[in-house]
Amino acid sequence: MTMREPFEQAVQRHGGTVLKVCRAILGPGPDADDAWQETFLAALRAWPDLDPVTPLEPWLVRVAGRKAIDVIRARNRRAVPLGELPERIPGAGSAAPEAVGHAVELWTAVAALPERQRLAVAYHYLGGLPHAETAAVIGGSPESVRRASADGIKALRGIWAEDTGDGRAATPSVRVGTGAS
């Protein structure tokens, strides 16, 4: 018999990472929220039968990536003319504090990266999948994933530097532990 912890705990523990992956691929907003919902609904469906030894976060990250790409495909099918896209992201709020504005700006910039960099940042840098696993999902070699992720992060540095006034978070943090391949 398989045994699983309460699903709520999985949502609490991994909800943040999954949202980051969705936002990196789709930009902040309702599309990312939808991909997040679809990811956890799929996980809830599978939950009682999911092998408890399956490392959960990488599993969720891969599902989140697929759900986000589904949203992009649906979006392309709707073929919204560019001119009709909202100028500002909903929720970025009129009276939003400065910090929130910067966070939204950063997420929007991630979603504007070239696709390969964006996916590498989403799966590897934010989702914690090792280079080799990311390569298995998005194609190419582990080395090319490493480069794409590094290039993506480098391209974001400008916004990063503006992100805080005190400079504490002005440099990209070094990845440690399980995420490194």
Next chain:
Amino acid sequence: MENREHSPFSVAEADLTALRDRLSRRADQDGLLELAYRVVETPIGRLMVIGGERGVVRVAFEREGFPAVLATVAEKVSPRLLHAPWKLDAVAREFDEYFSGRRRAFQTPVDFVLSSGFRLSVQRELPAVDYGQTITYRELAERLENPRAVRAVGTACATNPLPVIVPCHRVVRTDGALGGYLGGLEAKTTLLELEQDAA
């Protein structure tokens, strides 16, 4: 894994809370919300209520450790367990009414899925003990036509999965002492006094 603490890639806790709330509602629509839980504030401390399709399966005292109780219920009943306070509004209202002295019996459906055997028959008998009254462990054993099972009756009360709703606090010792209570003696005293005052 990125270093989350200093990463500028932050997500607001409020965004996650809203997403979790919507998830519980969608899960319910899709028939995937098998158990819901919420926490209610009461004069005897915070109580956690876990309910499923057929009714409330568990009421827990904070001193039992909410995470441990959730883990046990997930294992024994279903791991499709989410924080969904909106799903338990009716029972939360009944707790409020009970603790303000305006309710004498709970109407919310209960599910004894966590009990079996003799313990179950004892727990099923408990709602027959009226509000404001007490009964001894011995009398309860006699009522169940099992007069020698006094100790087993005690165990059944101590393992009641639905305290307060199923009133094991109304069972006391023959010598007049209160006997034990999962929620602590102070909680038992508070409940009995509340019922005395309101009766």
